């Protein structure tokens with residue numbers, strides 16, 4: 437089976453919502469409302485098979501002129517460990533480079549995966565603009581247990 441990476445379409449909203457929230461229900465990532473996914477839809481990329489069935493998604497979100505964040509990365513469990521997470525993240529890295537972001541960041545529980553993608557662990561305090569935005573809406577604000585990581589582009 438061949439897989440492609442493409443920009444998300446409005447038809448993908450329910451599938452992206454299912455993917456992120458099934459992973460979130462296992463505590464692997466933060467949940468996203470359907471409204472949030474729709475409002476971020478232009479930031480989303482998906483992995484789709486030959487029948488255009490979406491098996492993974494992630495968003496490239498600008499934080500400021502000096503950095504963007506890779507958010508809501510999720511691959512269907514049936515498709516893990518086939519190189520698709522790498523394919524999606526590498527695609528997003530290329531997109532971020534093409535837009536001339538100097539840095540890409542991630543807040544994640546998947547430290548080993550992101551290390552393999554070239555990211556380095558850092559302190560969350562390095563990302564004040566992230567803290568001003570998403571983190572203020574997060575129920576885990578005061579007890580965030582995700583690891584901050586970055587990649588110089």
Ligand SMILES: CC(C)(COP(=O)(O)OP(=O)(O)OC[C@H]1O[C@@H](n2cnc3c(N)ncnc32)[C@H](O)[C@@H]1OP(=O)(O)O)[C@@H](O)C(=O)NCCC(=O)NCCS
Pocket residue numbers: 459464465508509510511512515516517518519520521522523542543544545546548549552
């Ligand atoms: C993290 C995730 C995206 C990885 O996707 P994947 O398609 O299984 O990863 P890949 O097959 O592309 O793996 C790329 C490399 O990372 C490694 N890797 C993948 N998941 C890993 C993990 N959980 N721990 C350690 N290494 C891991 C692979 O072994 C592979 O290494 P290699 O290149 O040396 O062979 C996927 O497991 C997932 O969706 N998890 C649940 C949601 C989540 O945690 N998202 C992150 C939110 S920031």
